[in-house]
Amino acid sequence: MAEHSYPAMLQLTGRRCLVVGGGRVAERKTAALLDTGAFITVVSPTLTERLHTFVQTGRIEWREKAFEPEDIQEALLVFAATDSSEVNTFVLEALKPGQLINIADRPDLSTFTVPAQLRRGRLLMTVATEGASPGLARKLVNELGEIYDETYEVYVDFLAEARRIVLERVESPHRRRRLFKRLLEDDFLYDARRQEPERLWGRFWDLVSRNSKDDT
Ligand SMILES: C[C@@]1(CC(=O)O)c2cc3[nH]c(cc4nc(cc5[nH]c(cc(n2)[C@H]1CCC(=O)O)[C@@](C)(CC(=O)O)[C@@H]5CCC(=O)O)C(CC(=O)O)=C4CCC(=O)O)c(CCC(=O)O)c3CC(=O)O
Numbered sequence: 001m002a003e004h005s006y007p008a009m010l011q012l013t014g015r016r017c018l019v020v021g022g023g024r025v026a027e028r029k030t031a032a033l034l035d036t037g038a039f040i041t042v043v044s045p046t047l048t049e050r051l052h053t054f055v056q057t058g059r060i061e062w063r064e065k066a067f068e069p070e071d072i073q074e075a076l077l078v079f080a081a082t083d084s085s086e087v088n089t090f091v092l093e094a095l096k097p098g099q100l101i102n103i104a105d106r107p108d109l110s111t112f113t114v115p116a117q118l119r120r121g122r123l124l125m126t127v128a129t130e131g132a133s134p135g136l137a138r139k140l141v142n143e144l145g146e147i148y149d150e151t152y153e154v155y156v157d158f159l160a161e162a163r164r165i166v167l168e169r170v171e172s173p174h175r176r177r178r179l180f181k182r183l184l185e186d187d188f189l190y191d192a193r194r195q196e197p198e199r200l201w202g203r204f205w206d207l208v209s210r211n212s213k214d215d216t
């Protein structure tokens with residue numbers, strides 16, 4: 001039986017991440033780390049223009065040199081993204097217990113691969129093919145982007161706040177479940193799409209007041 005990868009959302013605030021290489025692939029992996037709160041170090045004699053701007057704006061640290069095993073230090077995630085498979089394997093050999101590695105040209109030796117992603121605020125959709133076809137992952141994410149437009153950022157924020165209020169005000173688990181289900185019906189999404197917060201919240205409060213009566 002084939003062994004499949006396990007999906008997980010990593011919280012990287014305050015953790016160290018090391019990117020080895022400063023080309024196109026390293027740039028993409030680094031860009032995806034920027035808003036995670038991780039400390040990002042890039043080790044490479046050269047950088048793309050975009051990586052240079054990340055250095056200039058203080059978003060990443062740059063060690064302008066070839067990779068050495070000491071660079072690994074206490075990084076949780078390590079990305080070996082140079083154009084030399086020998087260097088990438090050298091990075092793997094320097095890995096210490098507990099560190100996770102992504103090797104750009106060797107998915108078979110990697111502890112994790114990176115899926116294609118579409119973000120709408122707190123909503124994240126990812127597509128992975130376990131290395132079978134990164135292009136397909138990208139294509140499907142582009143298709144998802146057409147269906148799940150920017151409205152979803154507002155909508156997910158609304159759902160989060162609405163959920164918090166329901167948890168605070170409605171005691172009966174049965175009523176809560178019914179409300180959560182009701183909130184996912186399309187009329188709320190349509191209100192979010194029309195950018196009419198008053199109408200959206202009006203509908204919500206109306207629903208809550210009807211459903212929290214006689215609550216025991
Ligand atoms: C295993 C994996 C390891 C990893 O990197 O995590 C891996 C491996 C390899 N990719 C290769 C090629 C390309 N990869 C892309 C693009 C992406 N690659 C990504 C992920 C992954 N790529 C992981 C598997 C993900 C999965 O399947 O679920 C994405 C989804 C995420 C990201 O990188 O952030 C990002 C798209 C998202 C976006 O654009 O937003 C493009 C297109 C382009 O560059 O424009 C090309 C060129 C076209 C082509 O070849 O298809 C090669 C051959 C290199 C060579 O020819 O030597 C290897 C090595 C091999 O297959 O052995």
Ligand SMILES: NC(=O)C1=CN([C@@H]2O[C@H](COP(=O)(O)OP(=O)(O)OC[C@H]3O[C@@H](n4cnc5c(N)ncnc54)[C@H](O)[C@@H]3O)[C@@H](O)[C@H]2O)C=CC1
Nearest residue numbers: 021022023024025026043044046066067082083087104105
């Ligand atoms: N996983 C993925 O998504 C993809 C992986 N690839 C693979 O990734 C490799 C890298 O691709 P690109 O970024 O396009 O290459 P690139 O040629 O743009 O960049 C390579 C970078 O590695 C740096 N480098 C070289 N030797 C180094 C060393 N000893 N220590 C530190 N840095 C060093 C270079 O200075 C350069 O910045 C490709 O050779 C290919 O095998 C290619 C496309 C997508």
